[in-house]
Amino acid sequence: MAKPPPHDTEKREVLGAGFLLSQLGAHSSMAFAQRIAPTGLTPPHVGLLRMIGIRPGRSQQAIADQFGLPPSRMVAFIDELEAHGLVERRRDVNDRRVHLLHLAPAGEAMLAELSRLAREAERELLKPLSPAERTQLKEMLNRIAESQQLTEGVHPGYGKLRH
Amino acid sequence: MAKPPPHDTEKREVLGAGFLLSQLGAHSSMAFAQRIAPTGLTPPHVGLLRMIGIRPGRSQQAIADQFGLPPSRMVAFIDELEAHGLVERRRDVNDRRVHLLHLAPAGEAMLAELSRLAREAERELLKPLSPAERTQLKEMLNRIAESQQLTEGVHPGYGKLRH
DNA sequence: TATTGTTATACTCTATAACTATA
DNA sequence: TATAGTTATAGAGTATAACAATA
16 A cells, blocks of 8 residues: 555665654654653653762863763753752862752752663663564664764754863 | 773673764764765755655655655755756646656766765775675674664654654 | 645744943 | 853744635
């Protein structure tokens, strides 16, 4: 029914692995966003929270630079994380202009919960693959990410254009 | 130097294959967007153009529905494709309200060029993989896309929220 | 009266640019 | 004078709602 046979596969094949990756990546983001919606957080919040957890005590600008986002946007994100009681701003005693970022206790707990949700999402996503295939997929994706010089945990979409 | 050892790998691992996929997908999109920038088109244009090429003679609404985007946005996209001389609107003789979409000759040529650019982008992206691995990666990604019931050639980001 | 495509409006999001407080 | 963070402004992008033509 319908679906006229392509005259020329070569010509029709504008799409390839690149598109598939983009399509799947967007889908994965949206699925995760839905899963964490009850926490009141969005994926960028999670990336920020995680980064603060990994390396606490850095300034807002240091992290903003790493994520490629402007200071004003950073302020808004941290405001929200602080309003949720997940993060604390602490004045640097040596330079009272800077705010050092730390996880609040609730932030630690939230990270654990987010980790659980991420694992759930991953299990759902990779369900058609065998355990061996899952490992292999991750290994290949990691190799591509490395060859493209993507920074671990830094999503390119956070800062729109970065090159 | 720096990089304090994680107290607990379990707790730190908020990220996984889902994030990696999203990160790589966004990167892939941006790389492709840059590559096609000289044509004056963006990825959504390409998706639309391709869809029109595959199944010409459909109404704007039919395609808008498939892509999950509102009619008003569809108008803007088609306006642009038409301004580039790639697409033609033709009145349906049976129902003069609808516009049937067809490729202009320049549209066919553009698809061929876009196909070439997409292949270039893919080669660059998959360069750290062996030929066998590339095949295997695509096969696994396709299997995931199918299990998630994603429509071939329809990017979830086109219509923001769709569920 | 209902529907296709279009245009107008209103809203959200974001970057840029002032601003403040410290240095 | 310069810098970290904040607030204000202004612009881009988008959905929603009104609209015109046709059914």
